[in-house]
Amino acid sequence: EDKVVQSPLSLVVHEGDTVTLNCSYEVTNFRSLLWYKQEKKAPTFLFMLTSSGIEKKSGRLSSILDKKELSSILNITATQTGDSAIYLCAARNAGGTSYGKLTFGQGTILTVHP
Amino acid sequence: NAGVMQNPRHLVRRRGQEARLRCSPMKGHSHVYWYRQLPEEGLKFMVYLQKENIIDESGMPKERFSAEFPKEGPSILRIQQVVRGDSAAYFCASSPPTGANYGYTFGSGTRLTVV
Numbered sequence: 001e002d003k004v005v006q007s008p009l010s011l012v013v014h015e016g017d018t019v020t021l022n023c024s025y026e027v028t029n030f031r032s033l034l035w036y037k038q039e040k041k042a043p044t045f046l047f048m049l050t051s052s053g054i055e056k057k058s059g060r061l062s063s064i065l066d067k068k069e070l071s072s073i074l075n076i077t078a079t080q081t082g083d084s085a086i087y088l089c090a091a092r093n094a095g096g097t098s099y100g101k102l103t104f105g106q107g108t109i110l111t112v113h114p
Numbered sequence: 115n116a117g118v119m120q121n122p123r124h125l126v127r128r129r130g131q132e133a134r135l136r137c138s139p140m141k142g143h144s145h146v147y148w149y150r151q152l153p154e155e156g157l158k159f160m161v162y163l164q165k166e167n168i169i170d171e172s173g174m175p176k177e178r179f180s181a182e183f184p185k186e187g188p189s190i191l192r193i194q195q196v197v198r199g200d201s202a203a204y205f206c207a208s209s210p211p212t213g214a215n216y217g218y219t220f221g222s223g224t225r226l227t228v229v
Contacts, residue, residue: 043205044220102147104149104156
């Protein structure tokens with residue numbers, strides 16, 4: 001059975017801190033790794049990673065995939081209170097009837113205090 | 115482009131009633147995915163549909179749950195004879211016919227509460 005595990009489950013930091021969120025996966029027919037941010041409503045897309053070792057960056061957020069270690073990290077620098085959310089990691093299948101199916105981790109709850 | 119539209123946003127049902135959740139995909143998208151999020155948990159895949167076809171329903175409970183995506187109209191997730199354990203947020207995502215080489219866009223979800 002496909003599995004995605006995130007750590008830590010929760011994290012409390014102060015504004016300005018840097019955080020690293022971890023995601024490991026065991027997925028047959030792996031295609032890509034996605035990160036989402038979920039506040040009170042729908043998950044909003046952050047990154048999709050397909051190639052190992054290539055960092056993707058968006059403002060203070062960055063992410064990288066390690067296919068050898070079957071893992072990914074999401075970094076947030078200079079955290080702000082608006083970064084408080086649940087961060088979800090998902091692995092996407094390729095091919096067959098599972099094409100496009102996402103297997104999600106349980107999420108990391110990030111709380112940023114002023 | 116209105117994005118993925120789900121309705122209702124909130125739905126309250128008594129035990130034993132039926133719940134119908136609707137999802138209208140983004141314009142031009144013919145693939146729909148349903149996910150369920152139980153309290154304090156990540157999203158769990160339920161079903162993947164294309165127009166008039168169920169492609170993968172490996173995440174659907176064996177009883178009481180069904181899904182469809184007709185040629186015309188929204189995709190429907192139907193839960194018959196709801197129980198308290200069905201209380202959750204149900205999210206829908208869509209992608210174009212060629213698949214998605216980007217992150218799926220999710221709707222805002224339907225929060226089902228069974229009382």
